[in-house]
Amino acid sequence: MKRLAELQHTFQDRVLNPGKAQSAAWVSAGGRAAPEVQLSVYSHAYVARLKDVLATDYPAVLMAIGEDHFNRLADDYIRANPSRYFSLRDFGQHLPGFVSGTRHRDTGNQGSPWLRELALFEWTLGQAFDAADAPVFTEQDMTAIPYPAWPELRFIPHPSVHRLDLEWNIPEMWQALTGDPPVQVSAGRDRASPWLVWREQLVTRFRSMQVDEQRALDALRGGGRFGEICEVLATLLSEEQVPLRAAGLLKGWIAQGLISGIE
Amino acid sequence: MSTDSQSNSRPYLGYGLGLRKEHYDAVLAECPNVDWFEIISENYMVDGGKPLDYLSRIREHYPMVMHGVSLSIGSTAPLDFDYLKRLKDLIRRVEPVWFSDHLCWTGVHGVNLHDLMPLPYTEEAVLHVADRISRVQDYMGRRMLLENVSSYVSYSDSQMSEWEFLCAVAERADCLILLDINNIYVSAFNHNFDPCSYLAAMPGERVHQIHLAGHTQENNLIIDTHDHPVAEPVFELYAAAVQKFGRVSTMIERDDHIPPLSDLLAELEQVRDIAETQFKKTVAETRVA
Numbered sequence: 001m002k003r004l005a006e007l008q009h010t011f012q013d014r015v016l017n018p019g020k021a022q023s024a025a026w027v028s029a030g031g032r033a034a035p036e037v038q039l040s041v042y043s044h045a046y047v048a049r050l051k052d053v054l055a056t057d058y059p060a061v062l063m064a065i066g067e068d069h070f071n072r073l074a075d076d077y078i079r080a081n082p083s084r085y086f087s088l089r090d091f092g093q094h095l096p097g098f099v100s101g102t103r104h105r106d107t108g109n110q111g112s113p114w115l116r117e118l119a120l121f122e123w124t125l126g127q128a129f130d131a132a133d134a135p136v137f138t139e140q141d142m143t144a145i146p147y148p149a150w151p152e153l154r155f156i157p158h159p160s161v162h163r164l165d166l167e168w169n170i171p172e173m174w175q176a177l178t179g180d181p182p183v184q185v186s187a188g189r190d191r192a193s194p195w196l197v198w199r200e201q202l203v204t205r206f207r208s209m210q211v212d213e214q215r216a217l218d219a220l221r222g223g224g225r226f227g228e229i230c231e232v233l234a235t236l237l238s239e240e241q242v243p244l245r246a247a248g249l250l251k252g253w254i255a256q257g258l259i260s261g262i263e
Numbered sequence: 264m265s266t267d268s269q270s271n272s273r274p275y276l277g278y279g280l281g282l283r284k285e286h287y288d289a290v291l292a293e294c295p296n297v298d299w300f301e302i303i304s305e306n307y308m309v310d311g312g313k314p315l316d317y318l319s320r321i322r323e324h325y326p327m328v329m330h331g332v333s334l335s336i337g338s339t340a341p342l343d344f345d346y347l348k349r350l351k352d353l354i355r356r357v358e359p360v361w362f363s364d365h366l367c368w369t370g371v372h373g374v375n376l377h378d379l380m381p382l383p384y385t386e387e388a389v390l391h392v393a394d395r396i397s398r399v400q401d402y403m404g405r406r407m408l409l410e411n412v413s414s415y416v417s418y419s420d421s422q423m424s425e426w427e428f429l430c431a432v433a434e435r436a437d438c439l440i441l442l443d444i445n446n447i448y449v450s451a452f453n454h455n456f457d458p459c460s461y462l463a464a465m466p467g468e469r470v471h472q473i474h475l476a477g478h479t480q481e482n483n484l485i486i487d488t489h490d491h492p493v494a495e496p497v498f499e500l501y502a503a504a505v506q507k508f509g510r511v512s513t514m515i516e517r518d519d520h521i522p523p524l525s526d527l528l529a530e531l532e533q534v535r536d537i538a539e540t541q542f543k544k545t546v547a548e549t550r551v552a
Contacts, residue, residue, distance in 0.1 A: 012380075032454070033415070039416060086305060088305075130309040
């Protein structure tokens with residue numbers, strides 16, 4: 001297997017590093033095209049295929065920074081992150097972190113600190129899109145539980161539920177950039193606001209949250225019981241407001257398919 | 264060429280298409296005249312959501328086969344049993360008539376090039392690949408189909424022709440063959456061999472499926488792009504394959520510049536006509552003889 005292993009190592013190195021001076025003596029000269037041309041098919045296809053994947057996963061990023069800058073960003077990302085996944089679906093997962101790093105050349109996003117958030121938002125939408133299916137807990141299920149048992153209930157969030165804190169007007173930008181026709185919207189910075197991304201049946205959704213809902217949902221996702229969620233709300237609301245708000249939030253989460261069960 | 268005597272022993276599905284997301288709604292709304300669909304396995308190795316929902320709904324109406332691109336059966340890297348487990352889970356869900364992947368490698372050292380890299384046609388590679396196919400078939404509890412790939416590179420190390428290599432691997436691993444007629448045509452052009460020699464060497468009893476696809480002609484190379492209709496010379500080679508093998512489950516792959524479903528259905532009718540006409544002609548000639 002030594003010879004086969006060497007050949008695969010050499011060929012892969014050639015695809016990943018096409019600019020590196022390397023001998024092509026291992027390629028037969030019997031083909032119709034010259035060995036260098038034969039090899040270039042694979043190195044070009046590698047980059048082109050992965051660029052297509054990034055453009056599909058990050059359409060708003062592409063629209064926001066334009067094709068030239070996106071191409072340079074994609075080139076740098078592809079060189080820095082050879083795919084280690086069996087599925088192309090996972091290849092782009094490090095782009096949000098890469099955008100905010102300093103390893104890449106100027107990709108037009110200097111002075112665009114919102115770009116990491118936009119990339120993260122797009123990636124999160126994709127995560128919700130094909131997250132695991134799970135049963136949806138209904139209002140009817142809830143009414144079957146006697147009220148005295150509620151404080152001890154622990155709610156299981158649907159696997160598609162994701163939380164983001166965004167400092168920029170990213171959802172507004174994303175909607176404009178992916179509209180038909182796409183529209184550029186100026187990035188605007190505000191204080192960090194909590195956002196929720198999830199899938200309701202088969203439709204990916206997102207919405208902003210009030211701070212009390214964010215704290216309560218974070219407590220739920222952290223495994224807190226309903227009683228503990230009420231305690232979190234009590235740090236933000238008056239004692240008499242808590243039961244009504246807690247019940248209202250729970251009703252909304254159930255109606256929107258955010259809860260898949262109790263334990 | 265004569266029709267292989269054992270051709271009747273293989274399962275026959277008729278004429279199919281590759282299932283693509285662009286056609287999900289049309290397939291469900293129109294229930295088109297397609298005998299079966301082939302899915303790209305990796306596209307459905309996800310946890311849930313729309314892809315699996317559409318898959319289940321379409322599976323209710325059509326037989327399916329599964330076609331993978333990441334098995335990397337020819338790699339010198341260890342077999343990826345996490346991947347195989349997910350593949351096996353999908354097989355349980357879809358209950359395909361069979362599953363297939365490519366006679367190639369896709370990466371080493373933990374990297375996936377997401378391309379179908381050709382193997383050198385050596386004794387060493389035959390032994391290596393056949394052993395891995397046997398292990399995969401044992402793990403899956405069923406035989407698999409291996410597909411010939413289009414190639415743009417040939418290796419100085421090669422000791423035999425591509426068809427001798429494919430036959431040797433299939434024989435040693437006792438696996439089945441998915442014969443891609445376009446890939447034979449593309450590689451024959453790129454490497455200066457006669458595509459009919461390839462067809463003539465194939466063990467008909469192992470050929471359970473045929474792929475047809477379009478390609479792109481460049482200066483001194485043909486690239487297997489799957490972004491055009493099937494080319495006329497590929498149809499001619501397909502007719503020769505039907506003459507040799509009899510009826511084999513055949514489908515069209517289209518992966519880029521995907522046209523409306525109606526265009527692919529019209530192309531599939533053309534495939535059906537070519538195959539049925541050739542088959543009847545071959546049967547008539549056999550009777551006369």
